[in-house]
Amino acid sequence: MKKFLSILSIAALSAALLAGCGGSGSETDTAQSDGEATVITVGASPAPHAEILEAVKPMLAEKNIDLQIKEFNDYILPNTATESGEIDANYFQHGPYLEDFNNENGTHLVSVAAIHYEPFGLYAGKTASLDQLGEGATIAVPNDGTNEARALLLLEAQGLITLKEDAGFTATKLDIVDNPKNIEIQEMEAAQIARALADVDMAVINGNYAIEAGLKVSDAVAVEDKESEAAQTYANVLVVKEGNENNEAVQALAEALQSDEIKEFMETKYEGAVVPIF
Numbered sequence: 001m002k003k004f005l006s007i008l009s010i011a012a013l014s015a016a017l018l019a020g021c022g023g024s025g026s027e028t029d030t031a032q033s034d035g036e037a038t039v040i041t042v043g044a045s046p047a048p049h050a051e052i053l054e055a056v057k058p059m060l061a062e063k064n065i066d067l068q069i070k071e072f073n074d075y076i077l078p079n080t081a082t083e084s085g086e087i088d089a090n091y092f093q094h095g096p097y098l099e100d101f102n103n104e105n106g107t108h109l110v111s112v113a114a115i116h117y118e119p120f121g122l123y124a125g126k127t128a129s130l131d132q133l134g135e136g137a138t139i140a141v142p143n144d145g146t147n148e149a150r151a152l153l154l155l156e157a158q159g160l161i162t163l164k165e166d167a168g169f170t171a172t173k174l175d176i177v178d179n180p181k182n183i184e185i186q187e188m189e190a191a192q193i194a195r196a197l198a199d200v201d202m203a204v205i206n207g208n209y210a211i212e213a214g215l216k217v218s219d220a221v222a223v224e225d226k227e228s229e230a231a232q233t234y235a236n237v238l239v240v241k242e243g244n245e246n247n248e249a250v251q252a253l254a255e256a257l258q259s260d261e262i263k264e265f266m267e268t269k270y271e272g273a274v275v276p277i278f
Helices: 002-022 027-034 046-061 077-084 095-105 145-157 190-199 207-212 229-233 248-257 260-270
Strands: 038-044 065-071 089-094 109-117 121-124 138-142 176-178 184-188 202-205 236-241
Touching (some): 038 046, 038 077, 046 089, 046 109, 046 260, 065 248, 077 089, 077 109, 077 236, 089 095, 095 109, 095 236, 138 190, 202 207, 236 248
Parallel strands (some): 038 065, 138 202
Antiparallel strands (some): 089 236, 109 236, 121 202
C-alpha cells in the first residue's frame, strides 16, 4: 500500500512540474496554443479613423486577432495612453503632429505606416464666399503648431494672406507679412472649430472634424490640393510606442489598413474627404 501511495505521489509531482513548464510561456503563446484570439487595442478619432478600423475588424478576425477600438475626442489622450501602455496603438494623427508631440512631451511614439490624407477645407460660416469676405473678417484656424501652419498655407493659396518666404510648415500668424483685408485669424482648439463655424466668417477645419460635423469636401470654399506637398507631409499614420513596431498584431493591422479593400472603402465612403496614399 505504501509503495502504491509513493507511486501516486511521484506521478502527481511529475504532472505538476509539467504544468509549471507549460505555463512559463508568454500570454501570446498561450493564446495561440489554446485558440484564443490575440487582442490589440487601438485609440482613434471617431471619424474617419474609428470607422476605418471597424471596416478592418473582420479582416483581422480571420487572422484570429481581436481588434478593440477606443474612441478619443482630442489629440492628446490617445498619445499618452499609447505611451503608458493603456492601449497598443493609435490612429488619428499626422507625422508632423506626432513629431511635435514627442518633442514637447518626452514621449517615445513612432509611426508604423502612413495610411491616408485628409484635405484641409476652408468652410463658410457667416460669409458664403471668398469674394464676399469683408474688411476685418474673422477666420478660425487650429491652434496647435503643425495644423495652424497648414491652415495658414491654405489661406495663402487663396490669396488672402502672404507668409514669410521661409515660414513653411512651422508658420504661425506672426509670420503673416501681408493681410490686405486685415483678416482676423482666430486660433481655436481643432476639435471646437466646426461647432463655432456659425460664429465666424469662415474656418479652416481638420478633415476628421469636418466629417464628424457632417461637412463634405464638396461644400468647402477651398480645399488643399491632393497633389500638394501637404498631402504627403500630413499623411495620417498608425502609431505605437517605440519598440512595438514589429509586433505581429500591429504589423497585421498595418497590412490590413493598406489593403485594396480598405482603399476602396475610403474612396467610396468619404468621396474625397479621405484620400488613401498607398
